[in-house]
Amino acid sequence: MTAAPPSEYVEQVLDVVDAIPPGRVMSYGMVAEVVRERTGSGSARTxxxxxxxYGGAVPWHRVVAADGRLPPGHEDEATRRLRAEGVAFRGVKVAMNATRWWPGEPA
Known part of the structure; x- marks a missing residue:
């Protein structure tokens, strides 16, 4: 069993995800990169x-795989929520080029 991430790291991840505007997404790796800049550690797996x-406290559906795949086991709910926000899809995956967001960019 893996140790739980430190609470500071958890807080940073949740803060980044909470800031993703409606209609935009970030990949797990993108979130990790932003958090790594702040804390010095982290990975997409973490x-x-x-x-x-802990993702239930933030807009979890806005975090997807780098190729646009939706959170495993939650694909239907994530698709519903993202489509309601106007997110573009290519088949069953999010169109990352059209919807990717970085902190500091306009929504």
Whole structure:
């Protein structure tokens, strides 16, 4: 069993995800990169672990795989929420080029 990420890391991940505007998405790796700039550590896997455990408190559906795949086991609900926000899709995946967002960019 893996140790839980430090609470500071969890807070940073949740803060980044909470800032993603409606209609935009970030990948797990993108979130990890922003958090790594702030804390000096982290990975896409760790972000995934944080989201699996604590993601219900933030707009979890706005965090997807780098190729646009939706959160495993939550694809239907994520698709529903993202489509309601106007997110573009290519088949069953999010169109990342059209919807990717970085903190500091306009929504």
């Amino acid at each position: 972000v995934g672990a944080v989201m699996a455990r």
